Amino acid sequence: MSELKIRKDACELDFLSLGALVHRLDPGFIPFRKARSLNIHVSGGEYNVAANLSDCFGLQTGIVSAMVNYGIGELVQNRVREMGVKPFFKFYEHDGVRGPNIAAVYSDLGHGVRPPVVFYNRSNEAAGLLKPSDIDWKKIFSKGVKWFHSGGIFAALSRTTSEVIIEGMQAAKSKGTINSFDLNYRAKLWAPIGGLKKAQRTLRQIVSNLDVLIGNEEDLQLGLGIPGPKATSKSKFDKKFF
Numbered sequence: 001m002s003e004l005k006i007r008k009d010a011c012e013l014d015f016l017s018l019g020a021l022v023h024r025l026d027p028g029f030i031p032f033r034k035a036r037s038l039n040i041h042v043s044g045g046e047y048n049v050a051a052n053l054s055d056c057f058g059l060q061t062g063i064v065s066a067m068v069n070y071g072i073g074e075l076v077q078n079r080v081r082e083m084g085v086k087p088f089f090k091f092y093e094h095d096g097v098r099g100p101n102i103a104a105v106y107s108d109l110g111h112g113v114r115p116p117v118v119f120y121n122r123s124n125e126a127a128g129l130l131k132p133s134d135i136d137w138k139k140i141f142s143k144g145v146k147w148f149h150s151g152g153i154f155a156a157l158s159r160t161t162s163e164v165i166i167e168g169m170q171a172a173k174s175k176g177t178i179n180s181f182d183l184n185y186r187a188k189l190w191a192p193i194g195g196l197k198k199a200q201r202t203l204r205q206i207v208s209n210l211d212v213l214i215g216n217e218e219d220l221q222l223g224l225g226i227p228g229p230k231a232t233s234k235s236k237f238d239k240k241f242f
Helices: 047-057 071-082 137-141 161-174 187-193 195-207 217-224
Strands: 015-018 022-026 039-043 061-069 085-093 103-107 118-121 147-151 178-182 212-214
Touching (some): 039 047, 047 085, 061 071, 071 085, 137 161, 161 178, 195 217
Parallel strands (some): 015 147, 022 103, 061 085, 178 212
16 A cells, blocks of 8 residues: 655645535434424545544645535534534525525434334435536635545535546646545445446546545445445344334
């Protein structure tokens, strides 16, 4: 393995992520069918890395994403600022009825033998509308970025988001920035835009631009088609008891 050459010069950002921002609705230990109130959290597979590096280690981090001009968008922007993450957003206007939207994640905590329940509404998601040339990469990288990161969740949101990743990584590479990618393979996200074959074709294109690849056995086998022991996400527990 070759040694990573991280920039030593003065840079505005230590780390920059590209990905979708979501708001998670959390009733705590109460299942949704009995919930009367919810906590709201802001997260995102790619954003979480930037937020935690800022919060835990004091690094200068940023997030490239889509944003919507409505109340949920304002809530998300406030949370991003609270985490010390610098935003680089393409803004969309909400039509008051259908969106575009900041995706919603519904996730309780489970309790005892009852596991957490997670489901999504990513319909007309703003981040999925992003396409090449929407982001001014030249401006973003002009002040210096040491590390650029994205992931498989954002890549699977639409037919254009993977192209945005590649565009960003090529811009990063031209400036001597390290590129990393978390495969984070999600079959349900890839299904509407071509399924497994499309995922493998797309992820291989992205991987060709990388310095660092992150993924577990299932990600490598299903996301990239690398042979290995059969990958399965099915629980070994007998569902009739849980």
